Amino acid sequence: MATERPGSGNKIAHIHLGVDGGAEKFFLRLSRALAKRGVEQIAFIRKNRPWRDELAQHCEVRELKFSRSHFKRHFVRWGISREIRSFGAKVTLGWMSPASKWMPKPGPNMRTFLRLGDFPDGFHTYGNVQNLIGNTPEIIRQAVDMGWPADRAHMISNFVDPLPEDLKPVNRADYNTPDDATVLISLGRFVERKRFDLLIKALAKLPENVHAWLIGDGELMDDMKLLAGELGVQDRTHFLGWQRDPSTFLKAADILVCPADDEPLGNVVLEGWNAGLPVVATDSPGPGWLIEHEKTGLLSPCGDVDGLVRSIDAVGVSITAPPDLAQEGHKFLLAQFSETSILGKYEQLLFRGAQENRGT
Structure with a gap:
């Protein structure tokens, strides 16, 4: 039987099966922040993840092959549980629903949590999983409405890393964008719900000095390129691909646009505020929760091209934005979504609750 390693302090095991996206970026941020607090960590991930080496700087990493076979799954889960016991972790945190299949059995020496950054589609x-963590109130509301116990559903949102003061923006000329252009920037997967088509249609109704930078990739990229050509804005629509760190592009842009129909949180809103940009978004669940209209950003109805155009125009295609719009967004970010604030909530839920239950 495996024995626990000697040592003191909190220990946690992560199970993360994702590839590369917003959830992965926050996973790296949270695990790095926990490590700075002295939390020892082990993570079970798929092989050949592009962020594996970055994670390994502060966390033990186990790369596994996660089988679809129901029979083999039991052996993989048993192996994970065995390594977790050997590591000495008393808490396991799974990331997104696919991780739930591999969670160890909870008990007196193991508390299990599943962190959701999207709406649940069932609990089969x-x-x-003992407890759910959702990063927006709407995720938690939907989970409870579907039957998850309210006392085991917890809302803790995300944080973003402050940008370095000496961070230099990318050179616009390198991306065929004039220095005097108004640059709209949008980030995400090229999938239907992200509605990059809405932004491209809005661009076609905006002055010719307005350009759009679209950062990401996905199945609809070719369709979006075709749409830009059909609307005659192919020279003003710049497809910049997936960027592991988009911060230098954000620093070179003028307005962050989030045109999604169905956005659980809208981490890009936080990224925009973090870069000091005014934010324009459609009123999907996440941005609608984050943004106070006309104070920390501008909201328009989902799917409304003209509404999005009006919002962008109101911010100022000649960069005459209300001077406090970006400032108020940044102030709100620091007050509610700082690393200190969010990390304190995670520590309270994951570790201190267990210590209180033990009477320590």
């Missing part, structure tokens, strides 16, 4: 694989 959640047998070993």
